[in-house]
Ligand SMILES: NC(=O)c1ccc[n+]([C@@H]2O[C@H](COP(=O)([O-])OP(=O)(O)OC[C@H]3O[C@@H](n4cnc5c(N)ncnc54)[C@H](O)[C@@H]3O)[C@@H](O)[C@H]2O)c1
């Protein structure tokens with residue numbers, strides 16, 4: 001199979017984790033006789049520094065014309081004071097919106113070897129297997145107006161959704177549940193927000209089409225608690241943009257590190273952008289110690305969701321599992337008797353495990 005992959009390493013640790021994922025994909029291409037070509041573009045602060053904007057139209061076009069996109073991370077203190085419309089994060093929001101990547105899948109899976117690496121009790125963590133389905137192109141992130149008013153003495157952000165925007169993500173949640181444990185938790189704040197009350201109505205209406213899926217509504221505040229006290233309760237969680245952002249970072253703690261969490265952002269035809277859940281980690285950038293596994297597992301999601309290369313995707317997941325089982329890990333994880341290695345060494349172990 002021939003595939004053209006557009007890579008956007010971005011800022012901070014982005015280029016370090018991207019380099020690792022590309023090496024792993026090259027090994028997969030060799031083993032399974034595929035031809036993967038890679039083309040690199042600029043996004044975030046790296047793009048701002050060169051083009052004066054965090055994502056220019058040319059780069060967006062190149063991304064659109066690829067078979068899939070891999071993205072590292074954007075942002076960092078160097079750009080904290082640039083104009084709000086030119087912040088690195090705006091480049092990420094623009095590519096999500098322009099490509100219609102409304103469905104953000106964030107799996108939370110615990111590797112057996114890493115159960116002791118979580119600050120939570122082993123009995124709570126073991127067996128956690130959650131899929132977050134986060135709405136990615138609407139809500140507070142994109143609603144207008146979003147501005148200061150009254151000479152800077154008042155401020156407004158807007159949480160806006162159309163019926164169609166909620167329906168398509170809720171449907172994605174139901175479909176995902178049918179492929180897993182047939183259980184869907186819809187997370188909202190319906191005791192306060194009108195947008196959440198409409199969200200609930202839509203979930204209830206859709207549930208008629210999915211009689212085998214057990215549906216529950218849950219408030220976001222108590223869900224934040226339950227994720228930590230009883231993560232095994234959850235199968236698929238569908239939720240709006242900001243709630244999904246916050247809950248997925250929280251859930252990363254169950255797995256031992258945010259450096260393990262991959263994600264897929266998909267449009268309605270299955271085209272996708274794949275990126276780790278974590279950010280540019282400026283505190284460790286350039287030190288060869290960032291955990292590359294979230295990026296590598298994002299590449300595995302790309303093989304599965306956009307290229308439908310299931311064996312190849314599983315080969316990466318198994319090699320990550322094997323690498324961890326043999327005790328190798330980066331500095332963000334604390335495993336008794338394990339061996340702390342650099343980013344590059346971790347990538348090498350993963351590659352060597354793809355036999
Ligand atoms: N998708 C993205 O590009 C994305 C996501 C989140 C944050 N950001 C941006 O990143 C910048 C930093 O944000 P932050 O510090 O709040 O979040 P962050 O995820 O970058 O870092 C939070 C903490 O987790 C650690 N960490 C993150 N990823 C790691 C990895 N792979 N291996 C080991 N440790 C890891 C960091 O060292 C840091 O201590 C901000 O500019 C923010 O806007 C970008």
Ligand SMILES: CC(C)[C@H](C(=O)O)[C@@H](O)C(=O)O
Pocket residue numbers: 075089092093245277
């Ligand atoms: C960088 C930021 C815009 C982004 C988000 O909030 O969606 C990040 O936190 C994420 O989780 O991908």
Ligand SMILES: [Mg+2]
Pocket residue numbers: 245246249277
């Ligand atoms: Mg986030």
